[in-house]
Amino acid sequence: MSLWKHYLLPTSIQEAVDALSELDGTSAVIAGGTDLLLDLDQGRHPPVDTMVDITRIDELQQVRVEPEGIFIGAAVTHNEIIHNPVLKENVRCLVEGCGLIGGPQVRNVATIGGNVAHALPAGDGTIALVALDAQACIVNSEGETWLPIGDLFAGPGVTTFDRSRELIKGFRIPLSGPGEGSAFDRVMRPQGVAIAILNMAVWMRFASDGSIESARIAVGPGGPTPFRAHALEDLLSGRIIDADTLHESARTLQDEIKLRTSPYRATEAYRRHLIATLLDRTIGRISAQLLE
Numbered sequence: 001m002s003l004w005k006h007y008l009l010p011t012s013i014q015e016a017v018d019a020l021s022e023l024d025g026t027s028a029v030i031a032g033g034t035d036l037l038l039d040l041d042q043g044r045h046p047p048v049d050t051m052v053d054i055t056r057i058d059e060l061q062q063v064r065v066e067p068e069g070i071f072i073g074a075a076v077t078h079n080e081i082i083h084n085p086v087l088k089e090n091v092r093c094l095v096e097g098c099g100l101i102g103g104p105q106v107r108n109v110a111t112i113g114g115n116v117a118h119a120l121p122a123g124d125g126t127i128a129l130v131a132l133d134a135q136a137c138i139v140n141s142e143g144e145t146w147l148p149i150g151d152l153f154a155g156p157g158v159t160t161f162d163r164s165r166e167l168i169k170g171f172r173i174p175l176s177g178p179g180e181g182s183a184f185d186r187v188m189r190p191q192g193v194a195i196a197i198l199n200m201a202v203w204m205r206f207a208s209d210g211s212i213e214s215a216r217i218a219v220g221p222g223g224p225t226p227f228r229a230h231a232l233e234d235l236l237s238g239r240i241i242d243a244d245t246l247h248e249s250a251r252t253l254q255d256e257i258k259l260r261t262s263p264y265r266a267t268e269a270y271r272r273h274l275i276a277t278l279l280d281r282t283i284g285r286i287s288a289q290l291l292e
Helices: 013-023 036-041 078-082 085-090 092-098 104-109 112-117 124-131 230-236 243-256 268-290
Strands: 006-008 027-030 050-053 063-066 069-073 135-140 143-148 153-155 167-173 180-188 196-206 212-220
Touching (some): 013 027, 013 050, 013 135, 013 167, 027 036, 063 085, 078 104, 092 180, 092 196, 112 124, 112 167, 124 180, 124 196, 230 243, 243 268
Parallel strands (some): 006 050, 027 050
Antiparallel strands (some): 069 167, 135 143, 135 167, 180 196, 196 212
């Protein structure tokens, strides 16, 4: 059975959004297709009349430094993120998160925009972007809008924007400044199942005296949408990293996060147990980065 009837290859953003507007909800945007094609084949996605392939649009495949920060096009692959020197220097947690997605074949075609648009609460690239306080650019026939990345998610697999009529142009992330670092880590099933039992991205800025000026922590899955640990971030402000801080941080996050037992991932109790381990790992790696 055919999964779609027509296939378009626009070469500009305007051509793509015009096509989406004319197709009136019967289309789907495709780049790598590593999630979408499986969803179509297994009946988790409504039937598609027309696929709109965005991989020929040059602007969506760019990584560039702008006055507002780093722009990452939605069609940039995970493999390209992993090997980009600007991203390695400025957004380490995103590079680390993308490096854990699938295997080499998947990373060569899967895109950062697709990871976000799939809207899973534990998407590795998505969790990293949440910790980096990224902005996302949504484009439709009427123009483009920049939104905080957290505003894109309405529930597991559900976005606040219409994926059949709108597309993600890209993401904007602030350049890294003095005393800033980030890290990503996750625990996954031993047999290599792609989904994470629990993942975490942490961004921190340290003052000259070694105290934490600011922190952003994202965890997945920590609720129906990608989870930002605001209570823990408030706790860490002004603190020095020591054993007491790490212990109190783990308890705060355990109280704040919404975990559940999953037959495909792990029990709620086991995931709660992992929180302290992931905090220790990520914060430890950020400290090591700042000593490099």
